[in-house]
Amino acid sequence: MTPIPKPRMSRAVLKERLPGYAAQAVLLAIVAWLVWRGVMNFEANARALGLSVGFDFLRSQAGFQIAQSLIDFTPASPYLEAIVAATLNTLLVVVLASVLSTVIGLCIAFGRLAPPGVIRGASAAYVEAFRNIPLLLQILFWYFSAIALLPAVDDSIQLGPALLNNRGLFLPSLQFDPAIGLNRPHVDGFDVTGGVVILPELMALTLGLSIYNSTFLAEIFRAGILSVPRGQSEAAASVGLSGIRAAWLIVLPQALRVALPAAGGQYQTLAKASSLAAAIGYPDIMQIVGGTVASQTSQALEAMTLVVLLYAAINLVIALIVNLLNRRLLAHEGR
Amino acid sequence: MTTHFVRQRLIDPRFAPAAAPIDWRRMLFPTPAIGVLSLLLLTLFAVSGWRFVQWAVVRAHWVGDSAEACPGDAGACWAFVTARWKPWLVGNYPPDQLWRVWICFAAFALFWIWVLRRSQTASLQRVLLGFVLLPVAFFVLLIGGGPLPVVAPTLWGGALLTLIVTLATFATALPIGLCLALGRRSRMPVVRWSCIVFVEGMRSVPLLTVLFIAATLVPLFLPRGFTMDLFSRAVVAFALFNAAMAAEVFRGGLQAIGRGQIEAATTVGLSDFATLRLIVLPQAITAVVPALVNIMIAVIKETTLLSVIGVNDLLSAVESGARSPAWIGEANILTSGYVFLAAVYLTVCYGLSRYSRRLEAQR
Numbered sequence: 001m002t003p004i005p006k007p008r009m010s011r012a013v014l015k016e017r018l019p020g021y022a023a024q025a026v027l028l029a030i031v032a033w034l035v036w037r038g039v040m041n042f043e044a045n046a047r048a049l050g051l052s053v054g055f056d057f058l059r060s061q062a063g064f065q066i067a068q069s070l071i072d073f074t075p076a077s078p079y080l081e082a083i084v085a086a087t088l089n090t091l092l093v094v095v096l097a098s099v100l101s102t103v104i105g106l107c108i109a110f111g112r113l114a115p116p117g118v119i120r121g122a123s124a125a126y127v128e129a130f131r132n133i134p135l136l137l138q139i140l141f142w143y144f145s146a147i148a149l150l151p152a153v154d155d156s157i158q159l160g161p162a163l164l165n166n167r168g169l170f171l172p173s174l175q176f177d178p179a180i181g182l183n184r185p186h187v188d189g190f191d192v193t194g195g196v197v198i199l200p201e202l203m204a205l206t207l208g209l210s211i212y213n214s215t216f217l218a219e220i221f222r223a224g225i226l227s228v229p230r231g232q233s234e235a236a237a238s239v240g241l242s243g244i245r246a247a248w249l250i251v252l253p254q255a256l257r258v259a260l261p262a263a264g265g266q267y268q269t270l271a272k273a274s275s276l277a278a279a280i281g282y283p284d285i286m287q288i289v290g291g292t293v294a295s296q297t298s299q300a301l302e303a304m305t306l307v308v309l310l311y312a313a314i315n316l317v318i319a320l321i322v323n324l325l326n327r328r329l330l331a332h333e334g335r
Numbered sequence: 336m337t338t339h340f341v342r343q344r345l346i347d348p349r350f351a352p353a354a355a356p357i358d359w360r361r362m363l364f365p366t367p368a369i370g371v372l373s374l375l376l377l378t379l380f381a382v383s384g385w386r387f388v389q390w391a392v393v394r395a396h397w398v399g400d401s402a403e404a405c406p407g408d409a410g411a412c413w414a415f416v417t418a419r420w421k422p423w424l425v426g427n428y429p430p431d432q433l434w435r436v437w438i439c440f441a442a443f444a445l446f447w448i449w450v451l452r453r454s455q456t457a458s459l460q461r462v463l464l465g466f467v468l469l470p471v472a473f474f475v476l477l478i479g480g481g482p483l484p485v486v487a488p489t490l491w492g493g494a495l496l497t498l499i500v501t502l503a504t505f506a507t508a509l510p511i512g513l514c515l516a517l518g519r520r521s522r523m524p525v526v527r528w529s530c531i532v533f534v535e536g537m538r539s540v541p542l543l544t545v546l547f548i549a550a551t552l553v554p555l556f557l558p559r560g561f562t563m564d565l566f567s568r569a570v571v572a573f574a575l576f577n578a579a580m581a582a583e584v585f586r587g588g589l590q591a592i593g594r595g596q597i598e599a600a601t602t603v604g605l606s607d608f609a610t611l612r613l614i615v616l617p618q619a620i621t622a623v624v625p626a627l628v629n630i631m632i633a634v635i636k637e638t639t640l641l642s643v644i645g646v647n648d649l650l651s652a653v654e655s656g657a658r659s660p661a662w663i664g665e666a667n668i669l670t671s672g673y674v675f676l677a678a679v680y681l682t683v684c685y686g687l688s689r690y691s692r693r694l695e696a697q698r
Contacts, residue, residue, distance in 0.1 A: 020522070020523050023523065023526070024523050024524070024525035024526060027525055027526060027529065028525055031529065037558075038556040041555070041556050041557060041558050041559070042555050042556050044559055045554075045555045045556075045559060046555070048559065114369065115369075117369070117373060118372075118373035118376050118377055119369060119372060119373055119376065122376050122380070128685060128688075129681065132632075132636075132680065132681045132684035132685045132688065133636075133677045133680055133681050133684075134635075134636040134637075134639040134650075134680055135636065136639040136640060136642070136643070136650065137639055137650060137673060137676055137677055137680065138677075140650075140673060141670070141673045141674075141677070144666060144669055144670070144673075145666060145669065145670040145673055148666040149666075272540070272541035272542075273541065274541075275541035275543040275544060276543060276640075276643075278543060278643060279642075279643050286541070286543060286544065286547070290544065290547050294551065300551045300552050300555070301552060301555065304544070304547065304548050304551070304552050307544050307547075308540050308544060308548075311539065311540055311541055311544060312536075312539040312540065315539045316539075
């Protein structure tokens with residue numbers, strides 16, 4: 001019994017595929033050559049400038065102060081902790097701005113679907129105005145123009161237990177140390193003691209990011225709401241639900257199914273746009289890692305790699321959360 | 336006697352129905368809740384509108400050439416805007432060579448008028464070709480060489496720089512983006528995967544990070560002795576970043592073309608390349624033109640980020656104006672500059688977004 005011959009690539013097939021293989025080989029060679037040249041140039045430049053390479057600097061002492069930190073951070077802490085503090089600051093502003101922009105976006109979306117009149121016109125004007133002005137300009141405006149108008153510490157604006165002045169918004173905080181209670185901020189000479197402070201930088205950044213992104217979210221939510229058949233809200237009305245309850249219980253859950261994937265993309269855009277913090281000096285990833293750490297250690301390559309990886313990781317986490325939410329929304333689908 | 340079953344004489348046209356008068360009460364106050372909200376909004380608009388007019392017109396300072404012209408912060412400081420029109424428009428471009436800038440602005444205005452008023456016969460592809468060729472011509476004219484004295488890009492600034500960066504980004508990002516989109520659909524794994532890695536990598540990083548990398552890191556990877564100025568590096572960063580954005584747009588357009596089109600083209604004997612050129616691309620590109628205009632709006636807004644890395648764009652020109660010795664003073668001066676800039680960007684971007692919507696409606 002003769003063995004079955006192995007199927008061989010026929011001449012014709014090989015001839016047809018050869019140009020493709022050749023092109024891919026050339027592309028690979030070009031990419032490899034570029035990378036190799038880049039590495040060679042980097043080595044030469046690093047040697048000439050006396051730069052050190054590697055991530056050892058993460059354990060050495062940072063030596064700078066961070067204006068706002070969610071963990072205990074002192075100039076004696078290592079660079080690694082500075083990077084953790086910066087990442088937490090970015091996450092803080094992303095969460096705050098995401099929540100705020102979602103709330104504003106939903107209100108504006110329903111406002112644009114209101115019967116013709118003042119509310120509809122105002123919502124449309126809001127969207128057109130704020131999404132056509134560059135985000136950076138809006139953040140700079142809030143920071144340098146609006147917050148500069150706030151009063152100095154000694155005549156702070158009292159908002160209930162909170163204080164508002166040009167050093168930030170001082171909120172009361174929970175305290176446990178002598179006794180459980182509220183730690184109210186109060187003016188103490190030229191300073192405010194007690195409570196927690198929301199820095200002017202954080203205020204301006206949150207405000208700018210929320211307002212700018214709420215216009216895009218409003219359009220996404222509006223498209224989602226419009227995709228819900230009219231019969232749904234009519235049926236809700238006929239079983240006696242009020243307008244707001246019908247919107248909350250019937251229309252919104254169905255609208256979110258359509259809107260969530262696009263909204264997720266918008267939250268990713270928001271997270272990336274939070275890097276504009278560097279322009280007003282809010283201590284986030286871009287400002288601390290890409291700015292201070294990179295220039296202090298002069299290890300720009302390592303610092304920038306960290307920045308890129310951190311933003312990519314944040315984007316991935318947002319995509320994961322949106323996917324989980326999406327699965328939960330679809331799991332309730334009764335149809 | 337003949338009987339007609341069909342009418343022989345035309346009926347006189349009827350008058351158009353008289354327009355019903357607008358019922359303002361129903362429009363403003365359909366329900367009590369909406370009515371209260373509307374009233375609140377109207378009061379808010381009236382109060383803030385009145386205060387804005389007070390600030391921007393009634394108490395504004397219009398003329399002057401230093402911060403002394405604008406005492407206090409009760410009124411806007413338009414003197415700051417009018418006195419510094421030149422650095423805002425052209426940056427530090429040499430005064431005796433300014434005619435080159437005016438030619439660019441005029442050519443762009445004429446081109447844009449042609450784009451808006453063009454007849455249906457002038458295809459969108461020709462418009463896109465214009466957008467690719469125009470910036471090249473501008474670049475050559477502005478930078479000079481040969482009989483014209485060379486003007487380095489570091490001297491460009493203000494609106495001129497914003498315009499050039501926008502056009503140059505558009506001109507380079509579109510072809511690269513198209514190649515990336517085609518490469519992503521390629522059957523060759525190496526090509527496909529390099530395009531995917533590039534596009535997804537760019538999309539997961541903030542533009543500011545890309546610009547920082549271009550500003551601080553790229554010189555380390557260039558050969559020693561080879562320098563590339565910050566402006567060119569920033570333009571390359573812009574182009575590559577937006578190419579990734581354009582690639583996603585083009586990919587959507589390519590996906591919208593049915594398989595039948597390509598199969599039909601193969602049936603009539605067109606080669607792969609001819610199918611692409613004659614059948615696929617014309618349909619795909621026409622389908623995504625409104626989305627491309629949206630990319631242009633995004634690029635115009637993104638050019639403000641150049642001020643963060645120290646390129647002298649329009650925003651940067653305003654900020655350095657407020658820091659110049661003659662204009663150091665109240666925060667109000669900078670605020671006036673910001674409000675003016677906001678109005679400029681709002682006009683341009685809103686106009687473009689209306690144009691994009693018109694294109695979409697025409698389809």
